[in-house]
Amino acid sequence: MSRTPSKVHDFRDACSRQVDAVIEHPLVRAVTLTGSGPADRAVARKAGEMLKKTVLELGGSDPYLVLEDADLELARRDREANRRQISSDNTVLLIPG
Numbered sequence: 001m002s003r004t005p006s007k008v009h010d011f012r013d014a015c016s017r018q019v020d021a022v023i024e025h026p027l028v029r030a031v032t033l034t035g036s037g038p039a040d041r042a043v044a045r046k047a048g049e050m051l052k053k054t055v056l057e058l059g060g061s062d063p064y065l066v067l068e069d070a071d072l073e074l075a076r077r078d079r080e081a082n083r084r085q086i087s088s089d090n091t092v093l094l095i096p097g
Contacts, residue, residue, distance in 0.1 A: 020046050028052065 016039060023046045024033055025056050030053035033043045047054040064076045 002016060019043055021046055023050055023052060030054065033057065 019039070019042045022028060023043070031043060031047045032055040033040060034057045040058055044054065044056060062073075062081055066072065
């Protein structure tokens with residue numbers, strides 16, 4: 001594993017046979033996985049064992065709920081900003097009417 005400057009994200013693709021070694025590496029401080037099935041269980045197990053910060057994006061989509069007293073323009077801007085930052089998009093937008 002190559003060394004990167006402090007506070008820099010280093011994105012790696014790893015096959016299932018490499019998961020333990022990558023997560024155990026002392027320079028790895030957090031783990032993010034986009035996937036599902038056996039990979040998510042392997043990453044969750046090892047990251048939990050090593051007490052590493054972990055984000056698992058397991059697919060699917062979550063509804064975006066806007067309550068009656070919400071600022072609708074702010075909610076729209078927030079949804080648009082977050083949609084560009086993560087690969088899962090909210091496909092259900094619930095607005096009371």
